[in-house]
Amino acid sequence: xxxxxxxxxxxxxxxxxxxxxxxxxxxxxxxxxxxxxxxxxxxxxxxxxxxxxxxxxxxxxxxxxxxxxxxxxxxxxxxxxxxxxxxxxxxxxxxxxxxxxxxxxxxxxxxxxxxxxxxxxxxxxxxxxxxxxxxxxxxxxxxxxxxxxxxxxxxxxxxxxxxxxxxxxxxxxxxxxxxxxxxxxxxxxxxxxxxxxxxxxxxxxxxxxxxxxxxxxxxxxxxxxxxxxxxxxxxxxxxxxxxxxxxxxxxxxxxxxxxxxxxxxxxxxxxxxxxxx
Amino acid sequence: xxxxxxxxxxxxxxxxxxxxxxxxxxxxxxxxxxxxxxxxxxxxxxxxxxxxxxxxxxxxxxxxxxxxxxxxxxxxxxxxxxxxxxxxxxxxxxxxxxxxxxxxxxxxxxxxxxxxxxxxxxxxxxxxxxxxxxxxxxxxxxxxxxxxxxxxxxxxxxxxxxxxxxxxxxxxxxxxxxxxxxxxxxxxxxxxxxxxxxxxxxxxxxxxxxxxxxxxxxxxxxxxxxxxxxxxxxxxxxxxxxxxxxxxxxxxxxxxxxxxxxxxxxxxxxxxxxxxx
Numbered sequence: 001x002x003x004x005x006x007x008x009x010x011x012x013x014x015x016x017x018x019x020x021x022x023x024x025x026x027x028x029x030x031x032x033x034x035x036x037x038x039x040x041x042x043x044x045x046x047x048x049x050x051x052x053x054x055x056x057x058x059x060x061x062x063x064x065x066x067x068x069x070x071x072x073x074x075x076x077x078x079x080x081x082x083x084x085x086x087x088x089x090x091x092x093x094x095x096x097x098x099x100x101x102x103x104x105x106x107x108x109x110x111x112x113x114x115x116x117x118x119x120x121x122x123x124x125x126x127x128x129x130x131x132x133x134x135x136x137x138x139x140x141x142x143x144x145x146x147x148x149x150x151x152x153x154x155x156x157x158x159x160x161x162x163x164x165x166x167x168x169x170x171x172x173x174x175x176x177x178x179x180x181x182x183x184x185x186x187x188x189x190x191x192x193x194x195x196x197x198x199x200x201x202x203x204x205x206x207x208x209x210x211x212x213x214x215x216x217x218x219x220x221x222x223x224x225x226x227x228x229x230x231x232x233x234x235x236x237x238x239x240x241x242x243x244x245x246x247x248x249x250x251x252x253x254x255x256x257x258x259x260x261x262x263x264x265x266x267x268x269x270x271x272x273x274x275x276x277x
Numbered sequence: 278x279x280x281x282x283x284x285x286x287x288x289x290x291x292x293x294x295x296x297x298x299x300x301x302x303x304x305x306x307x308x309x310x311x312x313x314x315x316x317x318x319x320x321x322x323x324x325x326x327x328x329x330x331x332x333x334x335x336x337x338x339x340x341x342x343x344x345x346x347x348x349x350x351x352x353x354x355x356x357x358x359x360x361x362x363x364x365x366x367x368x369x370x371x372x373x374x375x376x377x378x379x380x381x382x383x384x385x386x387x388x389x390x391x392x393x394x395x396x397x398x399x400x401x402x403x404x405x406x407x408x409x410x411x412x413x414x415x416x417x418x419x420x421x422x423x424x425x426x427x428x429x430x431x432x433x434x435x436x437x438x439x440x441x442x443x444x445x446x447x448x449x450x451x452x453x454x455x456x457x458x459x460x461x462x463x464x465x466x467x468x469x470x471x472x473x474x475x476x477x478x479x480x481x482x483x484x485x486x487x488x489x490x491x492x493x494x495x496x497x498x499x500x501x502x503x504x505x506x507x508x509x510x511x512x513x514x515x516x517x518x519x520x521x522x523x524x525x526x527x528x529x530x531x532x533x534x535x536x537x538x539x540x541x542x543x544x545x546x547x548x549x550x551x552x553x554x
Contacts, residue, residue, distance in 0.1 A: 083364070087364065087429075116440065137414075141439060142432055144436065145433075147436065155429075158417070158418060159420070159424065159425050162393050
């Protein structure tokens, strides 16, 4: 199976290719604006903002994993970049998938498409006994232009899959907290903040950051497993899944992915009571 | 109440201003790319595509009714125009409403945001006894790039109203079949097609077109009434309403608008068994 991965050298792309790259059934082709830092991967260099530049990369592809994205800073939203990369870029990817007759597209959406629930209920939401549970049927409540742009991608994917000839399958994953390997554990965000001098280990902010990530953690291996199950799926036309590990504390449903594609995550934030040494 | 109406000289804008323009509590200000054909309305000439051009029209405004739109042909979608007018234009309207501290925005959405249900169930859907009912909780299923662009507007409105200081209220109306005055009845689409030589009066296509419009008709006076109720509402922060008359045959819910803002439509497609003379 030939799998094109836009943004293939980024945080999520490397989680997928690091974990699944040795599998005989997949041939991954990263597409990115920059080469892989190790220089050892054959990257198709292009931006999803330019249809003509990316279109050749779609020939002969069975699946596209569309991860290329502009993630804005919290304060300076930079709508122009969001529109160009996330709106226009996603439309370009879907058009190219259609023109090249690609069977399936997997799309990296985000928890920010429903981020206003967190803004409304935090910090109580980070406690184990809070009972909010969001799934694909929850009304969308984006917390940012970024979230709005990702809803555009989910909706555009549904339009293409239901109305156009290709892709025939479209899966949106609302990715929660996936981190680079050194921070791929429920203490990752808090430890990184300590290193950056934002707060002290053991402070209230530290503990709250840990509680949040115990709920939001999407381990790199669980991400790769969900992608694997999606690439093997033969039953689903359109689905929205939460991209999150099996965290007891989570307010994002994983039953829908379990039921539709057999997602069986291995990690749970509650299994950790300290950062790794 | 000062009410800015983008696209104010179009099909929906004239339905509103023709019906409510004499009301003492409203001062309507049309904004449009073209003057009103009668030349007797003081139109602010600008395109929503240009933020700087429209921004001055928002000063001192209590409500914006955002109707300006690019409606593509069925075959040639013209994504560039859809993106520029419907995506970028709506973002500009929301930004301007925020910057000018406008309290409420009413947004013309469309049945096409859930148009795939019709494609799936028509023509049985046009029968009186079909029991599909769509409301604000139904999963979105856009049938076109146009529908996708209108979902962008609904979601961007929710983001602004929940996260930004202004607008404080946002209402999306999924407008069904609203027509110019000569065709403002359930036989309108069929009679117009006869005039255009598309089919004969009494043909199967004629009868099916009538059945469809008996379900989809949004009379001009019911549209104006819904707008009036929305402009008077003091309880709702965000809502999605169907823009449709009280048609027995409809698959679009009106109970949500009835409950939230007291919408009480006067027209029902079933009351007609022939076109007006």
